[in-house]
Amino acid sequence: MAEARTNTEDYLRMYRQMVRIRTFEDNANQLYLSAKMPGLTHMYSGEEAVAVGICEALKVADKITSTHRGHGHCVAKGAAFREMFCELLGKEEGYCRGKGGSMHIADQSNGNLGANAIVGGSMGIATGSAFTARMLGRDDVTVCFFGDGATAQGLMYEVMNMAALWKLPVIYACENNGYSEYTRTDEIAAGSITARAEAFGIEAHQVDGQDVLAVNALTQDLVARARRGEGPFFIELMTYRYHGHHVGDINREYYRAKAEEQEWKETRDPITRFRGWLVEEGIASEDEIEAMNEEIRADAKAAVDYALAAKYPDTSEVDMHVYKGVTHALA
Amino acid sequence: MREITLSQAVNEALAEEMRRDETVFIIGEDVAEAGTPFKVLSGLVEEFGTARVVDTPIAEPGFMGLAVGAAMTGTRPVVDLMFGDFLFLVMDQLCNQAAKTHYMSGGKLTVPLVLRTNLGATRRSAAQHSQSLHALVAHIPGLKVALPSSALEAKGLLKTAIRDDNPVVIFEDKLMYNDKAPVPEGEVLIPFGQANVKREGRDITLIGTSSMVQVCEAAAGILSAEGIEAEVIDPRTIVPLDEATLLASARKTSRVIVVDEGHQSYGITGEIAARINERAFYHLDAPVLRMGAMDVPVPFSPALEDITVPTPEGVAENARRLVRGEMIHAA
Ligand SMILES: Cc1ncc(C[n+]2csc(CCOP(=O)(O)OP(=O)(O)O)c2C)c(N)n1
Ligand SMILES: [Mg+2]
Numbered sequence: 001m002a003e004a005r006t007n008t009e010d011y012l013r014m015y016r017q018m019v020r021i022r023t024f025e026d027n028a029n030q031l032y033l034s035a036k037m038p039g040l041t042h043m044y045s046g047e048e049a050v051a052v053g054i055c056e057a058l059k060v061a062d063k064i065t066s067t068h069r070g071h072g073h074c075v076a077k078g079a080a081f082r083e084m085f086c087e088l089l090g091k092e093e094g095y096c097r098g099k100g101g102s103m104h105i106a107d108q109s110n111g112n113l114g115a116n117a118i119v120g121g122s123m124g125i126a127t128g129s130a131f132t133a134r135m136l137g138r139d140d141v142t143v144c145f146f147g148d149g150a151t152a153q154g155l156m157y158e159v160m161n162m163a164a165l166w167k168l169p170v171i172y173a174c175e176n177n178g179y180s181e182y183t184r185t186d187e188i189a190a191g192s193i194t195a196r197a198e199a200f201g202i203e204a205h206q207v208d209g210q211d212v213l214a215v216n217a218l219t220q221d222l223v224a225r226a227r228r229g230e231g232p233f234f235i236e237l238m239t240y241r242y243h244g245h246h247v248g249d250i251n252r253e254y255y256r257a258k259a260e261e262q263e264w265k266e267t268r269d270p271i272t273r274f275r276g277w278l279v280e281e282g283i284a285s286e287d288e289i290e291a292m293n294e295e296i297r298a299d300a301k302a303a304v305d306y307a308l309a310a311k312y313p314d315t316s317e318v319d320m321h322v323y324k325g326v327t328h329a330l331a
Numbered sequence: 332m333r334e335i336t337l338s339q340a341v342n343e344a345l346a347e348e349m350r351r352d353e354t355v356f357i358i359g360e361d362v363a364e365a366g367t368p369f370k371v372l373s374g375l376v377e378e379f380g381t382a383r384v385v386d387t388p389i390a391e392p393g394f395m396g397l398a399v400g401a402a403m404t405g406t407r408p409v410v411d412l413m414f415g416d417f418l419f420l421v422m423d424q425l426c427n428q429a430a431k432t433h434y435m436s437g438g439k440l441t442v443p444l445v446l447r448t449n450l451g452a453t454r455r456s457a458a459q460h461s462q463s464l465h466a467l468v469a470h471i472p473g474l475k476v477a478l479p480s481s482a483l484e485a486k487g488l489l490k491t492a493i494r495d496d497n498p499v500v501i502f503e504d505k506l507m508y509n510d511k512a513p514v515p516e517g518e519v520l521i522p523f524g525q526a527n528v529k530r531e532g533r534d535i536t537l538i539g540t541s542s543m544v545q546v547c548e549a550a551a552g553i554l555s556a557e558g559i560e561a562e563v564i565d566p567r568t569i570v571p572l573d574e575a576t577l578l579a580s581a582r583k584t585s586r587v588i589v590v591d592e593g594h595q596s597y598g599i600t601g602e603i604a605a606r607i608n609e610r611a612f613y614h615l616d617a618p619v620l621r622m623g624a625m626d627v628p629v630p631f632s633p634a635l636e637d638i639t640v641p642t643p644e645g646v647a648e649n650a651r652r653l654v655r656g657e658m659i660h661a662a
Contacts, residue, residue, distance in 0.1 A: 100631055
């Protein structure tokens with residue numbers, strides 16, 4: 001891990017953000033298990049250091065595109081629990097007025113262009129966002145989050161080619177959690193993942209996605225360089241999802257051994273590791289950390305209670321937002 | 332007669348055809364050990380092995396194109412497209428390649444492949460996992476399109492599709508996988524282009540596709556209690572379409588409602604209504620009414636989603652108004 005004590009506040013914020021993601025997911029899972037949440041959702045637990053390490057290197061004006069496993073990105077980019085839980089429950093006060101749900105959550109105010117239910121579907125969007133920045137002379141950078149499984153989509157190769165040709169300020173962040181759905185990555189991805197980007201002349205890195213400081217240090221550097229027109233870049237982040245592919249994927253030993261899950265949780269958990277480091281380095285005491293955890297738990301509980309009691313959108317909203325500039329598409 | 336689920340019916344159809352013809356194989360994402368997210372294909376890899384139940388990367392245009400080439404050269408692929416919404420990813424291979432190859436080659440090349448996918452909203456899966464896109468492919472000459480409405484049709488139409496020398500797209504309703512229906516033991520083949528009169532009636536014809544057949548039957552039950560006898564017809568395939576059966580019923584009852592879960596505009600309901608208007612105009616006492624899914628992307632919030640699809644009560648209400656002679660315009 002990196003040098004300590006240079007930036008106490010930054011470290012504590014990174015810790016806080018990781019715990020906020022884990023806590024959000026624990027609550028979302030409970031909502032599913034108690035049948036209070038419509039549909040299914042994909043948990044980000046285990047991968048917190050990826051979203052936080054990256055997003056803590058971004059400014060509000062920087063953009064991200066997210067995935068079906070998108071709650072972590074959304075929290076890390078600055079979203080509030082209340083609007084997020086409202087969205088997951090299909091309530092009017094959700095980020096997308098209940099129209100998007102877990103798989104389409106977007107937070108315009110913080111530069112989150114949206115989760116995406118089409119695997120790889122956001123790669124064009126992220127590249128286009130970087131294109132805008134360059135064309136309009138803005139210095140924002142876009143990070144495109146996607147999974148290892150998404151590297152199979154042809155779109156990725158089309159847009160990486162253009163991004164490289166035009167030196168766009170985009171960072172492709174591949175969250176390699178070892179699985180896509182119920183299949184191991186090595187069964188569906190031939191060759192090396194970073195070499196895919198290198199074939200286009202894109203500088204590619206592999207990093208331990210369970211080490212928030214390593215992720216953050218690398219991203220800080222790449223973001224700064226991308227702002228100077230040295231992009232695009234590619235990062236493969238080695239990580240692990242703790243839950244099933246989605247909350248309903250409970251009996252999963254046929255494709256993933258319990259022992260493997262245990263091993264990752266017990267020896268490589270990004271939050272436990274970082275917490276240990278914070279204490280060791282004297283950045284925070286156990287008591288301070290416990291107090292922070294407790295505060296986050298209380299925050300989440302209040303947001304869940306609020307969202308459960310919040311109202312659904314009025315049915316008249318059903319044909320709103322089909323077209324910009326048309327209040328009711330079917331009126 | 333024994334009853335099996337729609338999911339079992341599909342599984343049986345595939346197993347029987349794969350035993351009968353060694354050139355039949357299945358290809359798609361998580362089709363082998365996982366047996367698809369809906370568990371429809373469970374057990375097939377155990378019997379037929381991974382050479383004939385082929386797990387792919389998440390590369391829909393890639394495996395669709397591969398299947399087209401495989402079909403042109405002596406095999407009979409059954410492509411598993413996890414969600415009907417992913418049709419947009421495979422459209423070039425399906426519509427520019429598979430659909431036109433026989434024609435463009437002057438009848439010399441054939442593409443005997445089946446694309447199995449699904450349709451249907453109200454699963455709280457939001458706009459990219461809930462669409463009913465069969466009208467899109469029905470629009471393309473060269474493709475046949477089947478819409479099973481129960482386990483019996485799911486089995487009989489799939490077996491016929493596999494034996495057909497043309498590309499066939501079959502849409503299963505993902506909400507119906509666990510619905511049981513009587514299916515006889517032994518060979519079940521349902522010819523394409525033969526509608527099924529599910530219920531006879533003299534006052535009004537309800538033409539329904541896929542899960543909308545159930546909706547029409549439920550509506551007919553409501554109407555019958557009020558003394559209105561509705562005839563319910565399931566076309567079973569929309570390409571080819573059994574016009575004769577639909578026209579005969581329209582001439583008999585003089586009133587028709589067409590119910591389908593695709594978007595109402597530019598869809599299946601409009602096509603069938605137009606054909607009835609063209610060929611049975613002088614027998615009609617009312618305009619043929621279209622009832623499709625609301626022309627909005629499928630919203631996530633349950634409060635909104637449920638009002639976007641036709642319901643038995645909605646169909647019954649429109650039927651009453653037609654029978655009473657009220658001129659109504661489709662909403
Ligand atoms: C185009 C497309 N194909 C298939 C799916 C179904 N699907 C949803 S998530 C997923 C696996 C994605 O794996 P990966 O990209 O590694 O992300 P992870 O779930 O591991 O975070 C699949 C196949 C989809 N949503 N979109
Ligand atoms: Mg993955």
